[in-house]
Amino acid sequence: MPAVILPQTLDELLDLKAQGHTILAGGTDLFVHMRNKKIQPQTLVCLDQLKDKGLREVADTGDEICIGAAVTHSRLIQNPLVQQHFPVLIQALDTLGSPQIRNMGTLGGNIMTASPAGDSLPPLYVLDAQVELAGKNGSRRMSLSRFITGPGATGLNPEEILYRIWIPKQPSYDLHHFEKVGHRKSLSIAILSMAALIGLTGDRKIRAVRLAWGSLGKTIATSPETEKRLMGTPMDDPAGFILAAARIREEVSPISDVRAGADYRRQVAGNLVLRLCQGPLEPLKQGPGAV
Amino acid sequence: MKLSFTLNHNALTLETEPDRRVIDLLREDLGLTGTKEACGEGECGACTIRVNKELRLACLMIAAQIEGCSIETIEGLAGPDQALHPVQEAFVQAGAVQCGFCTPGMVMAVTDLLEAIPDPDETQIRKALSGNLCRCTGYQKIMDAAQLAAKKENKCLP
CATH class of the missing domain: 3.30.390.50 (CO dehydrogenase flavoprotein, C-terminal domain)
Structure with a gap:
């Protein structure tokens, strides 16, 4: 029976991650793995009470669109910025899971699962997406293709979280x-x-x-x-x-x-x-x- | 933990383990056995509920996640006089219920669809039901029920 912690701020979340705790985002993969005893975390860090906007919003920053890691697939499909700039991502997310799963699962979760079959990943590759990894000592960006290193394996350091996903607008593709x-x-x-x-x-x-x-x-x-x-x-x-x-x-x-x-x-x-x-x-x- | 949320339009506070699955909280602790568990891993939709007006799966959520949320289950659809919801009536009229195990999830999905799209076409209904498995009916009567419910809600039928 894992303990559950509900951080309110990003600082609290980063502190908890630095202590080695498991983060619960949408739960659509994590709870299945826990049920099958593939993962047995002692503590779950639940994002639902977190007030940090960065994890949950989609923003236009000029040359790029910035997507919070905890934005659900449904919210992305409905988002006018994503619809306008990244139809390929919308098409892929539309095939992901089911309506219920799309309401729960997050883009950050799909990336961190790092499955070769992850539906959001081929679009994010062709779009040259970058991940922003945040830790207590600041954040760094790297390309998604370098970040994912194998099935279920990423370049995330233990004390970091996947915070945001940055995607350049693609004016040269019709x-x-x-x-x-x-x-x-x-x-x-x-x-x-x-x-x-x-x-x-x-x-x-x-x-x-x-x-x-x-x-x-x-x-x-x-x-x-x-x-x-x-x-x-x-x-x-x-x-x-x-x-x-x-x-x-x-x-x-x-x-x-x-x-x-x-x-x-x-x-x-x-x-x-x-x-x-x-x-x-x-x-x-x-x-x-x-x- | 002390958990406060709204369940079928009634405010509720109770003491529970934070990692209690929402499906167990509903069925075992609150006696709301309308919501079913079949696969337990998000494939079948039998445990579909609405959380803040969005369809979700009660088997893949824990109590801590619903603090402050508005939860709707199949038990909350009936009117104050216990009259069936138009979607429930349509399922009965269309004969869209066989063993009944998938029915609460199907009804929740159709209800959610009709709130967003009152007059859906067949493709929209199929997409809305794509997260719900039925092993008895072959889906056609469930499609019929969804179309009948749309007509009822649009007052085309008595």
């Missing part, structure tokens, strides 16, 4: 796209997921592209060779995408697990690239500075 393959639409852990940002020339050829993959490797995978192959491809030219699909199947070395084998994942990765040509992509809503 198309945002996320697709997840799972056994069913809701409450399924991804067999494979892909986030894509695409920038187009005036005659709709690809001039910039970012891809990131969930459930493909031990952490979120990127595919620079396939991105290179896609450069210059006209959006309505299947031949270019067929070559890129062949490239991704060579480029990746997928995991095999209980949800799917490596060969299946390799095949599906190519199919998701093909879908970029065929599928309905959501155009980036015009934002300040957007092309």
